[in-house]
Amino acid sequence: MSLETKIDLNETTIEKLQKLIRANIDSYNGFHESAEELKDERLATLFRSIGDERSAMASELQQYVEFNGKEAEDDGSVAAKTHRIWINIRGKLNGGDATVILIEAERGEDHIKEAYEDVLKDTAGSAMNDVLTAQYAKVKAGHDKIRDLRDAYKAS
Numbered sequence: 001m002s003l004e005t006k007i008d009l010n011e012t013t014i015e016k017l018q019k020l021i022r023a024n025i026d027s028y029n030g031f032h033e034s035a036e037e038l039k040d041e042r043l044a045t046l047f048r049s050i051g052d053e054r055s056a057m058a059s060e061l062q063q064y065v066e067f068n069g070k071e072a073e074d075d076g077s078v079a080a081k082t083h084r085i086w087i088n089i090r091g092k093l094n095g096g097d098a099t100v101i102l103i104e105a106e107r108g109e110d111h112i113k114e115a116y117e118d119v120l121k122d123t124a125g126s127a128m129n130d131v132l133t134a135q136y137a138k139v140k141a142g143h144d145k146i147r148d149l150r151d152a153y154k155a156s
Helices: 011-037 041-067 078-093 098-122 129-155
Strands: none
Touching: 011 041, 011 098, 041 098, 041 129, 098 129
């Protein structure tokens, strides 16, 4: 059995990276599209910032997939596209109400957080563990920030 390295990843690890690439692309698209619906410019700026961070994370994972001679995912999932359409509709119906958009954003954050948790379990001991753990910390921080903002907007 050969030792997995970042430039010699096994197929399972590559498949899991592809899953996270899609999740990060979905997150980027969701945050940027939601930012367009928000009337609160500070919150819109935060959404764009988190989205940009997710784009950078997707790019990092794409590099590792390509280092291994595979074509990296470059598109999100159909389910996420449907969810973004729903956010767009709800945002328009509610006049860009931050609370409604934050509720939907947290739902998306739950999805990406769970995706990272699943991949970290499935690839324990992988050569990618350090990269995935660092990215998970960013995802968790983003998730918690959105959750806290949702709670703060609900309370006001």
